Amino acid sequence: MEKKILIPTNFSKYAWNALMYGLAVYKHQACTFFLFHSFHSQNFLGENISLLKESVGETAKEKSEHGLDKQLKGLSFRKENPRHQFQTISYQGSLTEGLQEAVDTHGIDLILMGAPGDNAAIHSAYDNNISRVIEKLENCPVLVIPETIQLSGNEEREIVFPTNFRNGFKMRELTALVDLSSFLNAAVRVLYINTDNKEMTEEQELQKENLASLLSDIDHSFHILTKTNVTTGVHLFIESRESDLLALYKRKQGFFSKLFNQAVIEEVDFNTNVPILILKEMS
Template sequence: MEKKILIPTNFTKHAWNTLVYALNLYKNIPCTFFILNVYEAPARISLSKNNNTELEAAKAESEKGLQKILQGLNFRQENEKHQFETISRNKDLDEAMQECIDTHNIDLILMVSRGENVSINASFENEISEVTEKVENCPFLVLPELMQELPESNREIVFPTTFKFAFKNKDVVALIDMTIYLNASIRVLYIDTDGRPLTTEQEQNRETLKTHFAEVDFSFHKLTQTTATMGVHLFIESRASNFLALYKRKQGFFRKLFPKRIKEDIDFNPKVPVLILKELE
């Protein structure tokens, strides 16, 4: 089945590298890649005529940049399974992304985070956190700026969960797909912060995950005597895992996984790509 992938770009080398990463990730999959650029006119006090001129100039610059990307892709002679569409919008990034999702039924959004790590913070301190919070009904794959090459084998996706709520199958389809594309395994991580056995409901939710993951390789793991954030970091580092998958429910960004007691509990900067699963309608 064809996949529809949305990739926002600001015409930097990092945005280009994100696109190239997506092409390699989906090299065996028929895909349409929607390349999105948002623009705005410079903010200044001027006559309405000048504002319109500046807006037209910004639009032209956006469209020119998107055409250069298409030229670069043609030069690379990319996979014939891949198609490309460009979108230029005079909107905020989250609004433009939501429009693309609703119009084109996007399956996944790819973005790159600035800095060595993927910076995810529920306090809206960066663009990644803001758009992943605001944009609905589509998972994200957020890449660190300094990407490391994947090993040829033993690839792992760490999936932390409290087992306190049941996952719908459609909520984890992106994780299952990613596992298949990467020829990877899912490591379901439960961090026991209070030393209590799983409740009946948690046990049932654990069994539901078994059903969802029946077609891929997976295993359950447990850590004790640590916080959720520290436990996830330690688990990834100790196993040299390659990906992290996090689930966001609509009532709050990672609220079930990272309680908002102190700021450090929700600052999350892994050095691996992060697949952000969303609660889908």
């Protein structure tokens, strides 16, 4: 089944790296990759991801379209998978509104966003494009990829998936996780941080069984950490096992405080040197 992948770009190295990561993940799959650029007509004010500046005689839209065409030409030299197709979207207006429109119009399966530097920083207090997209975008998962991350070889990998087992999941909410597990040859390590050192309730045990059923087609296992908070526990788990990717589930109400049942949003701060997959609650 063909996948539809949306990649916002500001024509930077880290945005290009996100595209290269996507090509590597889906190297054996039929995919349409949508290269998306948002712009504003007056000095690009407002929420956008452009590095371009208007020049005399060339409008913002022309600059945007020219940049996208240049990327298409760069991709024309890559013929690894003839089932990879590419389309471009030049959008005037808000980044998040443009991405949501593209998701709704084209039935996007996953958004890939490049992050500058070594880390994919996820924090609700940060006012940046990545946090805004994660917070506002509906019905589509987002994969944030640090600039320095590249895929090579077919070695075994693992994805860390923290949960408190207090809410259930729909299969389509986990599709991106299952896909990445399959395409990356990565086992899913479901991590429960037992912050209050209490036995799981009957409802939590039931949710654990349901999750195991949803993940039954892929390699997965369950793990528990105690005597630590969520952020520290997740970081320690990833570092100690040299895990390759972090998956987080975000419900519509709240950022990740709802995920971990924490009242203070700022206590949850993920700044990892691995890609972060944000799974979304589906309506």
